[in-house]
Amino acid sequence: MIVDLPHSEIIYHENFWSEKEATLLLEKLKAEIQWQQKQITLFGKTHLEPRLTAWYGDEGKIYTYSHITMSAQKWNQTLIAIKHKIEKVIRIEFNSVLLNYYRHGKDSMGWHSDNEPELGKNPVIASASFGGERRFLLKPRNKSQSLRKEIILRHGSLLIMAGETQHYWLHQIPKTSKPVSERINLTFRWIK
Known part of the structure; x- marks a missing residue:
């Protein structure tokens, strides 16, 4: 499904993995990944990130966000299998x-x-979701615009953001008081 928003290229594949494949991958990721909970500083206050994180990739790939710098851990077989399936379909490589x-x-x-x-200028982000459904919200960077979009990220789904999306749109996964199962999200990227 193409998500119709101006100045964006967003495609959502609701069932990129079968239920069985997605459940197996969720269990493997929970067990195999070296999860961490880092400290983050926002608006002058330091606290723990409200989720666990990990960074994997080619040797020497470093990523910095919100004053957190991470050096890539080596790919494992599960991550390589997920990456290759995405790359084969969208014909873009990630490191x-x-x-x-x-x-x-x-x-x-x-x-x-x-x-x-x-x-880089117009990054391609491939976002794979495994586990409980969560709301993915988009809003324009320009505060004078009121257009909003909500996508429910389902177990085994893939969301692609490309083109000018990151220049014109902000996105988030909000907190919820509703009962929700655990979820693992992987955002594949190309780091220069």
Whole structure:
């Protein structure tokens, strides 16, 4: 499905992996990934990130966001298999992946764009979701515009953001008080 928003290239594949494949990958990722909970400083206050994270990729790939710098851990077979399936379909190569583990509804990701300099001018971000469904919200960077979009990221789905999306749009995974299963999200990228 093409998501119809101006100044964006967003495609959502609701069932990129079968239910069985997605469940197996979720369990492997929970067990195999070296998860961390880092400290983050926002508006002068330091606290723990509201989720667990990990950074994997080609040797020497470094990624910095919100004053956190991460050096890539080596790819494992599960990540390589996920990466290759995505690359085969969208015909774009990735050299790194940021993983987020949302343990419950209180774990979240605030409004942001994936616009760090090492991602280049118009980055392609391939976002794979395994586990509980979560709301993915988009809003324009320009505060005078009121257009909003919500996508429910389902178990085994793939969301692609490309083109000018990161220049014009912010996105987030909000907290929820509703019961929600744990979820792991992988955002594949190309780091210069």
